Each structure stands twice: as C-alpha cells, then as structure tokens.
Amino acid sequence: MTQDSSPLPVTQHKIWHLPADVDTDALAPGAYMQHGIDVIAQHCLENLLPQFASAVKPGDVLVAGPNFGIGSSREQAAAVLVHLGVAAVIAPSYGGLFFRNAFNLGLLLLTCREIDLLQNKEQTIVYLRGQLVYLSPESVETNQPLVCAPVPDFLLAMVQAGGLLPHLKQQRALAAVTAHA
Amino acid sequence: MTVQSLAQKIIARAAGRASVQVGDIVTCNVDLAMFHDSSGPRRLKPMLEELGAELWDKNKVVLVMDHYVPAQDEGSRKIVQIARDWARDQDLPHVYDSQGICHVVVPQHGHIQPGMFCVGGDSHSPTGGALGAYMFGIGSTEMLGVVVTGQIWLRVPQTIAMHWSGQLSAGVCAKDMMLSMIARFGMNGANYEAVEFTGSAVRALSLPERMTLCNMSAELGAQTGLVAPDKITRAWLKAHPGPQTSSSPIHLPAIEDSELPPHADLHSDPGSIDVQHEFDANGLSPQLAAPHSPAHGVPLADHANTKIDVAYIGACTGAKLQDMQFAAQVLKGHQVARGVQLLLAPASLRDQALAERDGTLQILLDAGAQVLPSACGACAGYGSSFGDGQTVISSTARNFKGRMGPASTQVFLASAYTVAASALKGCIADPREVLA
Numbered sequence: 001m002t003q004d005s006s007p008l009p010v011t012q013h014k015i016w017h018l019p020a021d022v023d024t025d026a027l028a029p030g031a032y033m034q035h036g037i038d039v040i041a042q043h044c045l046e047n048l049l050p051q052f053a054s055a056v057k058p059g060d061v062l063v064a065g066p067n068f069g070i071g072s073s074r075e076q077a078a079a080v081l082v083h084l085g086v087a088a089v090i091a092p093s094y095g096g097l098f099f100r101n102a103f104n105l106g107l108l109l110l111t112c113r114e115i116d117l118l119q120n121k122e123q124t125i126v127y128l129r130g131q132l133v134y135l136s137p138e139s140v141e142t143n144q145p146l147v148c149a150p151v152p153d154f155l156l157a158m159v160q161a162g163g164l165l166p167h168l169k170q171q172r173a174l175a176a177v178t179a180h181a
Numbered sequence: 182m183t184v185q186s187l188a189q190k191i192i193a194r195a196a197g198r199a200s201v202q203v204g205d206i207v208t209c210n211v212d213l214a215m216f217h218d219s220s221g222p223r224r225l226k227p228m229l230e231e232l233g234a235e236l237w238d239k240n241k242v243v244l245v246m247d248h249y250v251p252a253q254d255e256g257s258r259k260i261v262q263i264a265r266d267w268a269r270d271q272d273l274p275h276v277y278d279s280q281g282i283c284h285v286v287v288p289q290h291g292h293i294q295p296g297m298f299c300v301g302g303d304s305h306s307p308t309g310g311a312l313g314a315y316m317f318g319i320g321s322t323e324m325l326g327v328v329v330t331g332q333i334w335l336r337v338p339q340t341i342a343m344h345w346s347g348q349l350s351a352g353v354c355a356k357d358m359m360l361s362m363i364a365r366f367g368m369n370g371a372n373y374e375a376v377e378f379t380g381s382a383v384r385a386l387s388l389p390e391r392m393t394l395c396n397m398s399a400e401l402g403a404q405t406g407l408v409a410p411d412k413i414t415r416a417w418l419k420a421h422p423g424p425q426t427s428s429s430p431i432h433l434p435a436i437e438d439s440e441l442p443p444h445a446d447l448h449s450d451p452g453s454i455d456v457q458h459e460f461d462a463n464g465l466s467p468q469l470a471a472p473h474s475p476a477h478g479v480p481l482a483d484h485a486n487t488k489i490d491v492a493y494i495g496a497c498t499g500a501k502l503q504d505m506q507f508a509a510q511v512l513k514g515h516q517v518a519r520g521v522q523l524l525l526a527p528a529s530l531r532d533q534a535l536a537e538r539d540g541t542l543q544i545l546l547d548a549g550a551q552v553l554p555s556a557c558g559a560c561a562g563y564g565s566s567f568g569d570g571q572t573v574i575s576s577t578a579r580n581f582k583g584r585m586g587p588a589s590t591q592v593f594l595a596s597a598y599t600v601a602a603s604a605l606k607g608c609i610a611d612p613r614e615v616l617a
Contacts, residue, residue: 021368021474023581025562025579025581025582025583025584026581026582026583029583030561030562030563030583030584031562031566031583033219033563034249034254034256034257034260034563034564035256047583047588066369067367067368067369067402070402071304071579071581072304072579073220073301073302073303073304073306073318073319073320074219074320075320075321078320093369093372095402096372096373096402096404097304099373100319100320100323101319101320101322101323104320105320105322154334163322164325164326165228165231165322168232168326168330169232172232172233172234
C-alpha cells in the first residue's frame with residue numbers, strides 16, 4: 001500500500017463531473033464498436049457530455065456518481081478513457097466487470113466514499129499521489145486524503161505496468177530469463 | 182470443515198483449496214473459456230501475436246459467432262472473417278458459427294457441467310450458472326490472460342440468496358422475477374457478489390428459465406448467478422450431451438465428470454449464505470422496465486395507453502424456445518395490431534427448429550411475426566437497431582439510452598408474454614388479460 005511517506009509525486013488534475021450510473025454503452029457506443037479505439041473514443045459520452053471527447057485533456061480525472069461503468073463486458077469502455085489520456089476515475093462504486101477491465105488496461109479507478117466533497121461543482125481540480133486523493137494543496141500539506149478503498153497491491157502493480165498485456169510481457173520475459181539461467 | 186456456499190465450493194475446487202473465505206483473493210484454474218466474434222479473435226489474435234503466446238488448451242475454448250452475424254456491412258464482414266480465419270488457423274475444436282447466441286448455444290451443446298469454473302467474453306456469461314457452474318464475464322484483455330495462462334484471479338464473493346417462495350401465476354415467468362429484482366436492488370445492487378436463486382418458485386423453473394435468471398444477474402451487478410443443480414438440471418444435461426461427432430469423437434472441452442464434485446455436494450451449506458432476500462412468487466405480476474434502464478421498474482398499468490411501434494422477441498434472455506412458446510400462448514389464433522411490427526430473433530437455431538417442430542413458430546408467423554436471424558441482433562446494439570423516436574417493447578436485457586437505436590428510441594423491457602400481448606393490443610398490455 002502506498003503511504004504518505006512514499007516518494008510518489010503529487011500531481012494536479014482537472015476534474016470532469018459525471019452523474020451516477022454511467023454505463024458502458026455511454027462510454028463506448030455500440031454503433032461504433034466495429035471500429036478501432038481511436039474512432040470509438042471520438043464518441044465517448046456523446047449522449048451525456050457531447051463536448052467531452054474533443055475537450056478532455058491528457059491527465060484529466062473523471063469524478064462520477066455511483067455505479068460507474070455498469071453494463072457490458074466491452075473493455076473499450078475503459079480503453080477509450082485510456083486513449084483519451086484520462087489519468088484516473090474517482091467514484092463511490094463501479095460495475096464489477098468494468099473495474100477489472102480498467103485495471104487490465106492500465107486505468108486507475110479510485111473508490112471514494114467521500115464523493116460528495118468532490119462532486120461539489122466548485123471543485124475543478126484534484127490532487128493525486130499514487131492512490132491518495134487530495135482536495136487542495138493545503139490538504140496535501142497536512143496529509144488529509146479523502147477516504148478511498150485501498151487498491152490491492154497486485155492491481156496497483158498492474159496499473160503501473162500499463163495493464164495486463166505489458167504485465168504478461170514482463171512475466172514471460174522474466175520466465176524466459178529464469179529458464180535460461 | 183467450514184461451511185461453504187455453492188459459489189465457494191466451486192471456487193475452492195478451481196483454486197485447489199479445501200475451502201475459501203469471502204474476501205480471499207485466489208487464483209483459479211479455468212475449465213472453460215468462451216468468447217464470441219466481437220470480444221474474441223479480433224481482439225485476442227493481435228495480443229497473442231504481440232506476446233508470442235499460444236492458447237493454453239484448445240479443448241477448453243469455445244468460439245461462437247453471434248454478434249456481427251449475419252454481416253451487414255464491410256466492417257462486420259471483416260470482424261467475422263477474422264474469427265473464421267483464426268478458428269481455422271488455430272484448428273479450434275469447438276466453433277459455432279451463426280448457430281445462435283453464445284449463452285444459449287454453449288450449454289445446449291453440453292459444454293457446461295455443474296461444478297465447472299468458467300469465464301466468458303461477454304457480460305451475460307453468468308447464464309452458465311443455471312447449470313450450477315460458476316461462470317462470469319470478463320473483457321478481452323483479461324481473456325487474453327486466461328487463454329495464455331489457463332488461470333484467473335478472483336476475490337471470493339459473498340453469496341446473496343434470492344429466495345423465491347410460492348408459485349408463479351399464469352402469464353408470469355422468470356423474466357418478471359428478474360425485472361422485479363433489478364427494480365428493487367438496482368443495476369449494481371449485487372455489488373459484484375455471487376447471487377444464488379433459491380426457493381420453491383426457482384426449483385419449479387425449467388432449465389432455460391433458470392438461464393434467464395442467471396443471465397440477467399449481470400443487470401443486478403452480480404459477478405455471477407447460480408442455481409444449485411437438481412433433477413431438472415440432470416434431465417436437461419441428459420438431453421443435451423457434450424460435443425461428439427460420428428466421424429471424430431471430441432472430448433468434452435473441460436474436464437472429466439469424475440473430476441467434478443458430485444452434484445449432491447453442489448449446494449450451499451446451511452449457514453453459508455451471507456445475505457438472504459425473500460420474495461413471494463404468488464404475488465408477482467408481469468413487470469415492465471421503462472426507458473432507459475433495466476432497473477427503471479414501473480407498474481405495467483401506468484403504461485396501458487403507451488402505443489408501441491415494435492414488439493421484439495429476441496436475445497439469450499428473451500427468445501429461447503420457452504419464450505417463443507409463451508408468446509405463442511398469447512398470440513394463438515390472433516393477429517398483431519395494425520401498424521405494429523412483431524420481430525422474432527430466436528436465441529438459437531436449435532430452439533428455432535424445435536419451435537418449428539412443435540407448431541410454435543407457425544402460430545407466431547400466422548400472427549404476423551417477422552423472423553430475423555438467430556443472433557444477438559438489435560439487443561447488442563452493434564448495428565441493426567430501431568428507428569428515431571420509435572417505441573419498442575422488447576424481451577431483451579438492456580434498454581440503455583442509444584443502445585438499440587438513436588437516443589430518441591424508447592425501449593421498454595418485459596417478458597415474451599408481455600411483448601406478445603402488447604403486439605396484439607398495439608399498446609403495452611398485461612398478458613393475463615389476453616390469457617384469461
């Protein structure tokens with residue numbers, strides 16, 4: 001688990017506010033599912049926030065209501081967010097399948113019970129240090145992160161590796177080295 | 182010996198442990214990996230090549246082409262072609278091309294046995310739980326991990342029992358049970374735990390009706406849905422033997438029967454259920470989910486004057502043989518209302534053939550039904566969908582905004598009984614009034 005004493009840098013992120021129950025079909029609309037991720041990404045959330053796909057910037061963070069990513073197994077729902085450069089999603093709960101898919105694709109999901117503090121529309125910036133979420137520079141200094149469910153170490157390691165595919169590559173490379181040794 | 186739920190027993194065996202506790206993170210050996218043309222080859226092939234890896238066990242892999250068939254445009258044609266080419270290059274022993282929807286075709290061909298631990302590249306994979314298997318949906322990258330290593334991690338879930346006492350009335354079926362549970366708990370109400378359906382009303386359900394329950398565990402947000410195997414399960418398994426051909430006998434894809442726990446052990450021990458919710462089947466009326474969520478349950482009477490343009494009987498969760506029979510009970514000797522399109526996309530070719538044989542299909546055709554290919558069709562929302570501003574009543578699984586047509590399409594979800602009754606009346610209707 002990452003503690004406040006870790007050397008991880010504090011990063012500053014612009015927030016996009018999203019409602020509860022954002023489903024996979026809203027993130028990756030079915031009509032574009034036959035295309036590559038670049039095309040699907042252009043239509044991400046188009047029924048909900050038409051300007052999102054063109055205006056989102058790498059490093060931005062989504063702050064959503066409960067049940068983010070409910071619905072389909074389509075991992076494109078997480079892949080579009082990675083493609084658009086979204087740094088993390090912060091929500092009180094997620095669709096279980098989406099949760100696994102996100103980590104498999106290298107997208108950090110933070111499960112935050114204190115979402116009300118973030119969903120205040122005045123809040124436009126959030127600070128992250130690893131899996132710790134801070135509301136303001138002051139809260140970083142006094143080390144008062146929001147209460148989030150801890151991410152298991154192996155999932156954090158997978159996100160840091162960039163997802164399951166790079167993680168498997170590392171493992172296989174390691175196994176090959178061990179076999180030769 | 183600690184008490185174990187059905188889910189825990191299956192997970193423990195797959196993890197090579199005597200028992201598991203809720204919250205344990207375990208690595209399980211996978212007995213069966215199912216995927217389709219959309220989640221499968223087009224995504225897996227490039228990743229396997231990038232890794233330089235091979236399938237861990239072809240006998241444990243089942244590929245079903247159901248999402249982009251029949252191909253409607255160049256894009257879908259390519260996706261299906263990738264699947265066909267890959268199946269040939271890999272020499273896959275278990276491939277079902279344009280035979281129907283994976284969640285119905287795979288159990289109908291005997292691939293799923295009680296006690297197995299299975300994954301599917303589709304969110305409705307919990308359907309396999311109707312046979313007393315632990316089966317859940319995963320994304321394509323996670324499927325890559327499974328087909329390379331034969332394993333997957335899992336947090337041992339709680340078991341939530343949905344206990345249905347009493348008996349369903351005429352015109353009420355498993356889809357109504359499910360829609361009522363989704364309305365009560367919401368689309369994430371099961372919080373990715375395991376749901377087990379129990380009680381006399383569940384025991385009385387046929388295997389395909391149990392599939393409808395387990396299938397839409399996905400809409401409860403459960404990791405899986407299960408029904409403990411019993412004599413109905415055994416009879417169904419006997420009628421749906423595993424894959425064999427006269428020329429080349431193929432081994433069952435997963436495991437020998439002797440390796441699985443005996444059916445008698447496949448039940449939740451007393452005291453192993455973490456949460457139990459009680460339901461009374463006697464009091465259940467036909468259910469309706471209004472646009473744009475399966476959890477948006479509304480009294481059917483509130484929409485008695487809502488006119489419909491399309492009545493759609495389709496999907497793994499709404500167009501099996503028994504669903505077609507439900508619709509035929511309502512429509513026998515009648516014609517659908519003027520201006521209403523009744524569309525039927527049977528869940529599998531096998532079910533379609535059976536419906537043809539027992540006269541069900543003819544009743545539906547005589548009523549004015551138009552038969553569509555046996556595939557995911559409009560339910561998947563990948564192409565063929567409904568028109569701008571149309572009002573649709575559908576026996577499918579999801580009515581998310583924009584899924585089955587433009588954002589203006591209004592999709593109501595209901596049982597095949599209710600869809601048929603609505604087709605007959607031209608507006609949303611209670612099937613009990615027609616059946617009476």
